[in-house]
Amino acid sequence: MEIRVSKKSWLLLILFLGSWGTLQAQYKWKNPQEQVCPVIRGRAWQSELQGTYVRLPLKAQSKVRTPLWDLSQQSAGLSVAFYSNSPEIKIKYVAKGSRGMAHMPVTGVSGVDLYATDRNGRSRWCAGKYSFGDTITYTYSGLTYEDGSGRGYEYELFLPLYNSVSFMQIGVRENAFIDFLPVSQEKPLVIYGTSIAQGACASRPGMAWGNIINRELKHPVVNLGFSGNGKMEKEIFELLSEINARLYIIDCMPNMANATDSAVIYNRTLDGVNMLRARSDAPVLLVEHSGYMNEYTSEKVKSSYKMANTPLRRAYEDLIKNKVADIYYLTKEDIGLSMDAMVEGVHPSDLGMQQYADSYIRKIREILHEEGGNSSAxxxxxxxxxxxxxxxxxxxxxxxxxxxxxxxxxxxxxxxxxxxxxxxxxxxxxxxxxxxxxxxxxxxxxxxxxxxxxxxxxxxxxxxxxxxxxxxxxxxxxxxxxxxxxxxxxxxxxxxxxxxxxxxxxxxxxxxxxxxxxxxxxxxxxxxxxxxxxxxxxxxxxxxxxxxxxxxxxxxxxxxxxxxxxxxxxxxxxxxxxxxxxxx
The missing domain is CATH 3.40.50.1110 (SGNH hydrolase)
Structure with a gap:
């Protein structure tokens, strides 16, 4: 059958294609991996991880268990920082794994999160529209800049918490600029932990407690949280000891609560800390299990986290007794999660993540002697x-x-x-x-x-x-x-x-x-x-x-x-x- 297209229809089609091409040309795209200096933040082995969005170097694959290695390919805690004055910023990327989970939204598992820092150092969250297809896109429109100088803001883009990114581009308007910030030379805060540390069940990446600490304190943070696999193993402590850290945070008790022998927790704590201390004088913070929300309706649940915290406390006290320097302790009560701070009684909601972060920030400031005050000065x-x-x-x-x-x-x-x-x-x-x-x-x-x-x-x-x-x-x-x-x-x-x-x-x-x-x-x-x-x-x-x-x-x-x-x-x-x- 012959299909006839009117002259008017052809004209409209040509105009549409022309306008579409113009819209496409309005953006310029940059790949973070193609910059002269490393710009992927939150990693301890920068030179060994070039061209990737993963957390452990290739040499670790033969040392750690396969489930842990697979989790290290997920981009929890990674971010990219850049300057821009663009009124619109677009992110497009490819994520390999499943988009969401039953208890954690797609925006946390596979989404990104953008924050701006204005010229006076104040943090600003950016709302984006998103589309989850084969290629995921986020569009941040209507961005405004208070001083009107044209110099823009510093942005930080936090990557997915439970997915593996294989490709990413950041686009800005053609008449705007984008300049990536090289990775800082500052020593990082290094987190070794469980799914809670990795970011489950934050609604978006910026709400994972490690990323909240990053945003609040502005210290580099390396997130080595591995869902279900934070078990204080020798192989991970060996990797941790390679990092020139400002502070080590060991928060593994949620994955140790079912240990049949409390000696496992005690011995792994001592061995791990001694391994770190042999190569580093950075402070070490040991963290108790934060508890479960249904502990007051289940004695079995209550006893399980206490069985983990008791040998951890004993190990800490023995480290202090043996005069191991700069060892600190964060208790369940210090963390102080409220009754509604978890999604399903195990993993924190955004409320729980904020409470986690607040307790950590107080402790980190104490350890690092970072005082503040009430006035802006x-x-x-x-x-x-x-x-x-x-x-x-x-x-x-x-x-x-x-x-x-x-x-x-x-x-x-x-x-x-x-x-x-x-x-x-x-x-x-x-x-x-x-x-x-x-x-x-x-x-x-x-x-x-x-x-x-x-x-x-x-x-x-x-x-x-x-x-x-x-x-x-x-x-x-x-x-x-x-x-x-x-x-x-x-x-x-x-x-x-x-x-x-x-x-x-x-x-x-x-x-x-x-x-x-x-x-x-x-x-x-x-x-x-x-x-x-x-x-x-x-x-x-x-x-x-x-x-x-x-x-x-x-x-x-x-x-x-x-x-x-x-x-x-x-x-x-x-x-x-x-x-x-x-x-x-």
């Missing part, structure tokens, strides 16, 4: 307010410190950042004064433009003072908090920073520099500095007052020493260097 966070790449500079500092241990550190904001010294900045306003002051000394510039006290706190908590012993540290911070915080909040934050620096660098000579005079704020800064000086005098730090060298007879800022009423010029840095020279 004392809550550690990132920032991206200046044109330079703040995160990249942080990574430069970590790299520089690891390769060339500094004698002297200059910690601060743009006043320090744009003075001179390494890591090098495009702008150096006092290079001659810097080189004269620090000639022959290894000095690292830990100044970051637009930093406030909370941003410096974040940087210190994330490794900038770790792995070396400095002789001298200068701290100059607080001026960028003046328009956001009260005097009391600024003082409290500087005090917290001083305490934190002393904790990280106990042998260094610490100098706290008062806020520099600032045009129109001289009186307020004078009050803050006076109180700061009184407080510092009661500590082992030394207060430095630069104000007399930078003001005129009327007590106002000497404009000839500054470029803009805030930042010193070459002459101003010469005055500063002259004062600091007497402390070196």
């Amino acid at each position: 004392c809550i550690p966070c990132k920032q991206q307010r200046d044109p330079y790449d703040w995160t990249a500079r942080h990574e430069q500092v970590l790299d520089l410190n690891s390769k060339n241990s500094p004698e002297i550190l200059m910690i601060g904001n743009s006043i320090t950042h744009y003075w001179a010294g390494e890591p090098l900045s495009d702008k150096q306003s006092g290079k001659e004064a810097w080189e004269k002051l620090f000639k022959g000394r290894r000095v690292h510039n830990l100044g970051f433009g637009w930093d406030k006290t909370e941003n410096v706190l974040w940087r210190i908590y994330h490794g900038e003072l770790d792995g070396f012993q400095a002789k001298t540290i200068f701290l100059l911070i607080g001026t960028n908090n003046l328009q956001f915080n009260t005097d009391r909040e600024i003082l409290d934050a500087i005090m917290l920073l001083t305490k934190t620096i002393r904790n990280k660098q106990p042998a260094a000579k610490l100098y706290v520099i008062g806020l520099l005079p600032r045009k129109g704020m001289e009186e307020r800064i004078r009050r803050i500095d006076s109180e700061l000086q009184d407080w510092v005098s009661e500590t082992d730090a030394v207060y430095i007052d630069l104000t007399p060298s930078l003001i005129n007879k009327e007590g106002r800022i000497d404009a000839s020493l500054f470029s803009d009423g805030l930042h010193p010029n070459e002459k101003g840095y010469e005055r500063i260097a002259s004062v600091l020279s007497s402390f070196l």
Whole structure:
């Protein structure tokens, strides 16, 4: 039969195909695996895992049991971070396994989850529309950026919790940009556990408790949770001991509750911890079984988790008795799951995941000495307010410190950042004064433009003072908090920073520099500095007052020493260097 198509129909078809092609051309696509540097986060063996979205290296296949190996091919805890200013972001990927489970939604098993971090370090969740076909697609539309600068946000995409990703592309609008963030050099928090650690039964990847910790604390997290297979085996502890970890978390009791012999739990705990301690001095956190929701209606259920927790507690107490260093313990009561915190009495719902994460975050902050406060000035966070790449500079500092241990550190904001010294900045306003002051000394510039006290706190908590012993540290911070915080909040934050620096660098000579005079704020800064000086005098730090060298007879800022009423010029840095020279 002959089918006739009218001229009008042909025209409409051509217009449709043309518009479809235009829509397709509106996006540019990037494959995370094709980047110059590794960008897949949450893995401990980056070089051995290139080109994959798996969690254990190939060498482990012959060492671990097959069910555990198969689970390691699932992408729990993995993520990809990137900068973009696109109003729409598309994710398309191929997942090999089943899409969902009876007790866990498709969005958790096989979905992805996108979060944004704005220029002030605040976290933002992104809602996406999804389609689960042979190729899974997520579309995040209507994305807006508060400041309108066009510089966009930092994004982190969390991958499926219970599926294996074989291919992925991220698309942004043609006129937008996407720049992937390399994997951080920071030491990770390493989780070894069960299905609960892997992420069952979170409704979406961002709600797995390990990923909540990642989002809240911003520490890298390696998730080695294996559903039904967290059994504290020697082979896994051998792999764990290869990781240069900041903290090991051992949360295996839910898979040990049915152990017929409590000696198995006791001995595997001791053997595992001793194996870690033989190669690492990282703290180890042992975690009790969190219990079951029906324990008050079933004595059998209650006794099963107690049978696991009792030998674990005994092993912990013996480790402490034997003076094994940095061993910590998290109890069932510390975790404190509420009655409705589980899906089927075993695996946490999103509510349970949040309660898990909250208890862990409290304990991790205690172990790592990461204090905070009630005001914004004392809550550690990132920032991206200046044109330079703040995160990249942080990574430069970590790299520089690891390769060339500094004698002297200059910690601060743009006043320090744009003075001179390494890591090098495009702008150096006092290079001659810097080189004269620090000639022959290894000095690292830990100044970051637009930093406030909370941003410096974040940087210190994330490794900038770790792995070396400095002789001298200068701290100059607080001026960028003046328009956001009260005097009391600024003082409290500087005090917290001083305490934190002393904790990280106990042998260094610490100098706290008062806020520099600032045009129109001289009186307020004078009050803050006076109180700061009184407080510092009661500590082992030394207060430095630069104000007399930078003001005129009327007590106002000497404009000839500054470029803009805030930042010193070459002459101003010469005055500063002259004062600091007497402390070196």
